[in-house]
Amino acid sequence: MSKRVLITGGGSGIGKAMAQAFAVDGARIFVTDMDEAALAQCPNSWLKMTGDASDPEHMRAVFACISDEWDGIDVVCANAGIAGPTALVEDVEPEDFRRCVAVNLEGAFLAAKYAAPMMKAQKSGVILITSSNAGINGFPNRSPYSSAKWAVIGLMKTLAMELGPYGIRANAIAPGCVEGPRIDGVIAREAKAKGTTPEAIRAGYEAGVSMRSFVSAQDIANMAVFLASDGARLVSGQVIAVDGHTENPDPKV
Template sequence: MGKRVLITGGGSGIGKAMAETFAADGARVLVTDMDQVALDGCPGSWLKMTGDASDPEHMRAVFARISDEWGGIDVVCSNAGIAGPTALVEDVDIEDFRRCIAVNLEGAFLAAKYAAPMMKAQKSGVILITSSNAGINGFPNRSPYASAKWAEIGLMKTLAMELGPYGIRANAIAPGCVEGPRIDGVIEREAGAKGTTPELIRAGYEAGVSMRSFVTAQDVANMAVFLASEGARLVSGQVIPVDGHTENPDPKV
């Protein structure tokens, strides 16, 4: 049988692309998402659960099902996340900050917390966290998101240290701007905050990338499948950007 793979936030975007790519590689997949409509649009062959990745009870139930259905887990893709508010730090509401941290960081923590005992018992496994190039460079007007994504990298490096002796690897993928509705919304909100147009914001983002291009969800999914493969058997504790090389995280046009 193929790998047993969990993808949180797997109903759309990067998460769904990951699930599709792992499934095409022969894996069994379980996807979680808060969006029931998105899950309803996923293939019937996938296991699906609706819930919040930052809710301990939900994640406990997810891993109980994994234990019952599969008896173990090979790959956990902690991908669930939200963009958080777009505003100067002094204008960010503390509750919005906390929610962004909870979904992104606490969700990754809970996935690792419940995966670790299973993976230790089998002395193998891969944990992949979807961070961001905002977790490497920072991101003006996005302090909650950048804070969460930097923290995810600290979590990942600690997991690599704690779990490495058990044959378990942990890495973070740091996408740049990923084509799709989510980045479109970010661009629109930033344009509003700066009093300019979405077209100029998009052009500025592209100008700050060496390859002058956004990436796709498939680009990120391809990296996830590679990092979970035997070809990456000694790749652990690493942050792998998939961003076309970000030169300037806050380009001006």
Template sequence: MSKRVLITGGGSGIGKAMAETFAAEGARVFITDVNQDVLAECPDSWLKMAGDASSPEHMREVFARIAGEWGSLDVLCANAGIAGPTALVEDIEPEDFRRCLAVNLEGAFLAAKYAAPMMKAQKSGVIVITSSNAGLNGFPNRAPYAAAKWAEIGLMKTLAMELGPYGIRANAIAPGCVEGPRIDGVIAREAKAKGTTPEIIRAGYEAGVSMRSFVTAQDVANMAVFLASEGARLVSGQVIAVDGHTENPDPKV
């Protein structure tokens, strides 16, 4: 039987690359996204639902539909997230801090909360959380994002311990800078905050990576598919960096 895969934040970027790669492997794919327009551009063969990953009501509806359509779930990719504000900690509004944690951390928690009973009942399953190398290092001017991504790793390790006895594995992927509009926006905001140019900020990020390169959404998707495969059957509780090896999370150039 083909894998049944749910990907939150699956309408664009890393999430869409995950969906496409799982589908190419023969999986049945269900994506959620807060943006209805990007969902409309995804294949009609995928199950789709628009909504906020940090909303308990939305996630209950998603899993009710999974129960009705598929009966259970084999793979959860808790991928939904937002960049949050770019500012020094003293300049960040509390509501912006809370919103960043809600989408990134609470979104992953809710998805795992509703996936766990399904997976425990079948005594199998895989949970992959999209964290970040910001969850392995500090990240100046990005306190809410770094806090959320560190917390996601703690959540993942706890899930691995709670669910392992039921044959369920949990891991996190820690991407570096991923090519695309999202990192372009982050770089532009950081350049503005530091009074410099996006080109200088980008060069600084690249200089802090051993391989002197950003990664692609496909690089991250490939790791997700591997972690969900039999080839990773005893890989659990791990953080896998897909970042070309970050030497310095805040390089100065």
């Protein structure tokens, strides 16, 4: 029977790559995103819902639809997230900090909260949370983002403990720098803050990675499909970095 897979933040980037990879694997797909135009570009065969992953009412509606359409859920990819501000901690506005944490952390919490009863009832399921190597190493000038990505690892490990007795696994994927518009924006903002060029910042990031390379959204999607498979049936409570091995999380530029 084909897997029933929900991906939050699935309209573009890593989330869409995950959805496409699971679809190729034969899964039924449900994607949510705040970007209605991005969702409109997704295949019509996918279930879709526009909304904010950190909004409890939206997430309640998502899982009500899942219950009606599928009567259960096999895989939840809590992927929705935002980059947050790029600034020294003393220059970060409290509301910007809260918003970044809300989307990245509370969005994952809500996905797990509403998935857990369904998965417990069927005594199976996989919850995958998108963290970051910023959630392993820290990230200067990105305190809201790094804080949230550290926090989702604590959430994931607790889910693995609470839900493991019901046959449910939880893991986190920690991407490195993923090629695409989001990291381009981060690099541009950091270059401005440091008074240098985006090219210099990019070179510094690459120099801090053993494999001297950024990763692709497909690399992350491939890991998600594996972690949701029977090949990873006893992998739970783990943080899996897909980053080419970060040696230095704060390369000096």
